[in-house]
Amino acid sequence: MKKLLILLSLLLMVNLISAGITNWSDLAFQNFSSKNNSNFGFNWKHEIETDLNSNLILNFKNELFYSQKNDEFPADYSHNNEMKNSYFTNYSTLKMLYSTDLQYLKLQYSNRWFNADDTRFLINPGIGDHIKKNMIHNFDLQYKANMNKFSFSYFGKYRNLNYEQLDLENEILRTASQDDQNKNEYDLYNSADISYNVNQNLKLFTELYYKNDLNAAGLYDQINLGGGVEYDNIINLFSSISARVRYYNNISDKINNEQDHNVVTQLRYTRRFQSGISGFVSYVNRSCYDNETAQVYRVSNMLKVQAKYSYAMDHLNSSYLLLGFKFNPENDGTLGFIEHNQYIFKDIYSTADIKYSLDLFTSYSLKCEYFINSLQSFWVKNEYTHFYDIQKQNLIFFGSTLIF
Amino acid sequence: MKKFGLVSVIIILLILFISCDKVSDPEYHIDKSACSSCGACIGICPQDAIEIGKDGKAVIDQTKCNRCGKCIAVCPENAIY
Numbered sequence: 095m096k097k098l099l100i101l102l103s104l105l106l107m108v109n110l111i112s113a114g115i116t117n118w119s120d121l122a123f124q125n126f127s128s129k130n131n132s133n134f135g136f137n138w139k140h141e142i143e144t145d146l147n148s149n150l151i152l153n154f155k156n157e158l159f160y161s162q163k164n165d166e167f168p169a170d171y172s173h174n175n176e177m178k179n180s181y182f183t184n185y186s187t188l189k190m191l192y193s194t195d196l197q198y199l200k201l202q203y204s205n206r207w208f209n210a211d212d213t214r215f216l217i218n219p220g221i222g223d224h225i226k227k228n229m230i231h232n233f234d235l236q237y238k239a240n241m242n243k244f245s246f247s248y249f250g251k252y253r254n255l256n257y258e259q260l261d262l263e264n265e266i267l268r269t270a271s272q273d274d275q276n277k278n279e280y281d282l283y284n285s286a287d288i289s290y291n292v293n294q295n296l297k298l299f300t301e302l303y304y305k306n307d308l309n310a311a312g313l314y315d316q317i318n319l320g321g322g323v324e325y326d327n328i329i330n331l332f333s334s335i336s337a338r339v340r341y342y343n344n345i346s347d348k349i350n351n352e353q354d355h356n357v358v359t360q361l362r363y364t365r366r367f368q369s370g371i372s373g374f375v376s377y378v379n380r381s382c383y384d385n386e387t388a389q390v391y392r393v394s395n396m397l398k399v400q401a402k403y404s405y406a407m408d409h410l411n412s413s414y415l416l417l418g419f420k421f422n423p424e425n426d427g428t429l430g431f432i433e434h435n436q437y438i439f440k441d442i443y444s445t446a447d448i449k450y451s452l453d454l455f456t457s458y459s460l461k462c463e464y465f466i467n468s469l470q471s472f473w474v475k476n477e478y479t480h481f482y483d484i485q486k487q488n489l490i491f492f493g494s495t496l497i498f
Numbered sequence: 499m500k501k502f503g504l505v506s507v508i509i510i511l512l513i514l515f516i517s518c519d520k521v522s523d524p525e526y527h528i529d530k531s532a533c534s535s536c537g538a539c540i541g542i543c544p545q546d547a548i549e550i551g552k553d554g555k556a557v558i559d560q561t562k563c564n565r566c567g568k569c570i571a572v573c574p575e576n577a578i579y
Contacts, residue, residue, distance in 0.1 A: 157537070179542060204550070218546045218562070227546065236552055249552035281559075285552065305561065314561040348561040350523045361508065362531075377512070378529065378579065382521060391521040396529065396579035397512075422579045423516075425524055427570055454571045481571060 115144040122493030126161065128485055135161030135181075151191040158184045163212050180227070181212035189234075196241070202234040210258060221279055224260040228276075231256075243291045251283040280308035289324075297324040301342070316346035320356075332366045352391055355383040373401035397421040407437040426453035441465040455481045469497040524565050530555045532577035539569035539578065 118141040126133045141155045163181045189202035208227045215224050231254040238247040259274040287301035300321035307314035320342025328334045338360040344353055359379045366372040380393035400418035407413040416433040429451035436444050445461040457480070463473035475491040528539075533555040540548045540556060545564050551557035556577075558569075570578045 179544065183541075185537070216544055216546055217564070232549070234552075251549070251551075253549065255546065305559070307561075316561050346561055350521070352521055352523070353525065359511075376531070377508075379511075380525070380527065381518065390518050392516065392518040393521050393525050394527065394579050395512075395516060398529075398532075420576055420579075424520060425526060425570060425579055426567065427576065427579050429576060431576070449576070454567075 115142055117142055117496070117498050119496045119498075120493065122491045124161075124492075125490045126487065127489075128487040133162040135159070149192055149194055151193075153187075153189045153191065155187040155189075156184070157186075179214045179216065180208045182209035183207060183213075196239060198236070198238040200234065200236040202232070202236075204232040204234070206230040215260070218255070218257070218279065221257070221259070221277075226258040226260065227255065228258060229256040230254070245289050245291075246287070248286045249284070251281075253281045253283070255279040255281075281314075282306040282308055295325055295327050297326075298322075299324065301340075303342075314346075314348055316344070316349070318342045318344055322358075332368075334364045336360075336362045351386065352384045353382045353393065354385065356393070357381050357383075370404045370406075371401060372404070373399070375399050392424065394424045395422065396427070408441075412443065413437045426451075428452045429454075453482070455479055471495050525560060526558055526563060526565065526567070526569065526578055528556050528558060529577040529579055532575045534575050534577075536574060538572045538574060542568045542572045544568065 118139075120139040121136070122138075123136045124134070126135065136159075138158045139156070141153070143151060143153045145151055159180075159182070161181045184207045185204070186207075187202060187204040189200060192199040206227075207229050210226050210228055213226050215226060217223050218225050233252040235250045236248070239245065256276065256278055259277050261274075283303075283305050285301065285303040287299055289297050289299035291297050298321070301318075303316070303318040305314070305316040306312075320340060322338065322340035325337045326334070327336070338358075340358045342356050342358075344356055357380075359381075360377070362374060362376040364372075364374040376396075376398045378394075378396045380395075382391050382393055383389070384391060398418070398420045400416065402414055402416045404412075404414040412435060414433075414435050416435075417431075419430045421428050429449055431447065431449045433445065433447040438444055441464060443463045443465070445459075445463070447459050449455070449457045457478065459475060459477040461473055461475040463471050465471045472494045473491075475489075475493070477489040477491070478486070479488075480486045530553065535550065535554050535556065537550075537556070540550075544566060545562050547559045547562035547564075548556050548569065549559065
């Protein structure tokens with residue numbers, strides 16, 4: 095609780111000293127209930143951004159989450175369907191962006207902190223079972239450059255996971271030694287690509303992804319090398335079409351040999367009508383070729399169709415009805431969804447949505463939002479999810495979104 | 499006629515892709531056009547296999563992922579496929 099108060103004070107201080115800078119703040123109090131249990135919690139997201147000059151932007155983002163932890167759950171209760179594996183976390187990001195017409199540079203440090211007592215055990219395949227995360231540090235570097243018809247980009251991430259290792263002894267988990275409370279795992283992710291614009295619609299590219307597992311075993315290395323073609327065409331003011339086909343060779347001891355040669359195909363068609371109706375159809379296919387059996391396998395298919403009807407009811411012009419369908423048979427991702435946003439009166443809006451998944455869940459949510467102006471609002475939301483064959487959960491939020 | 503040809507090619511490709519055998523180890527990926535970077539998948543992943551990538555969207559480390567599918571259930575944007 096002391097740590098929580100310190101964090102809250104720090105955030106308030108940041109808020110006060112940053113007067114005059116663009117602030118975005120989202121604070122939500124929530125009540126989670128499932129199977130006669132009820133927990134109170136809150137989530138506070140705060141983002142501050144300032145332009146140091148016309149090319150340089152500094153951005154700080156923080157997200158604090160806290161939830162009461164109730165250990166007296168029924169035996170058949172599954173924590174796995176709560177949207178978290180830790181009840182007290184903080185995520186901070188500090189980034190600097192430098193951009194000109196021809197170059198882009200991003201330097202970023204991010205930190206995820208977990209309160210160990212309120213964090214469930216995880217499995218990390220590179221480390222083993224029964225670990226508890228303490229902290230994750232990420233150092234990111236991204237660089238993009240354009241030269242005539244060529245463009246180049248690089249992204250690197252250095253990741254450090256600090257964790258506590260526990261041993262299972264007579265069915266009781268124990269920290270084996272002092273050293274086990276403060277262990278580290280390191281990973282380095284690199285990706286680079288070069289592309290050539292054949293004309294304004296067509297682009298050829300080649301790319302390399304290299305993950306270096308910096309731990310002693312180094313078993314989780316991965317290299318992807320590939321390339322492809324991208325086509326973008328804005329047909330007219332109302333419609334556009336895009337396609338992307340990419341091949342990559344996957345080299346890793348931890349990925350099945352069947353998936354050594356992969357092809358990813360993406361198609362998207364967007365259409366807008368003058369009557370306020372807009373929508374898109376997108377399709378993604380992932381297939382792989384196995385050298386040994388000389389056979390093509392499907393990894394995943396996703397077909398998504400979405401239509402939105404926007405209608406003018408007020409000055410904010412935000413009322414709409416959205417209907418959509420996603421077909422993803424390989425990974426139980428097939429679902430249909432409806433979302434309706436409606437102006438009620440005097441800057442009050444309601445949003446209702448229903449998601450019906452064939453294999454996983456059905457969810458309903460209802461939100462009522464009062465806009466002080468277009469940048470500041472208060473809202474109340476109820477979210478009910480029924481995970482099939484497991485449990486039902488209900489979340490009630492009271493929140494505010496403030497941009498100043 | 500041109501449109502009809504294009505639609506026919508797409509339908510034939512779809513049928514060919516869907517009629518192939520399914521790979522023995524499923525693999526999950528993030529639809530970056532739909533991902534809102536909310537972090538719910540990072541919060542639920544029991545393998546510590548998801549992190550924010552270069553464009554600010556979630557990325558799955560395929561060497562760590564054990565294909566449990568929990569991220570699919572919690573994603574509010576249905577961006578995992």
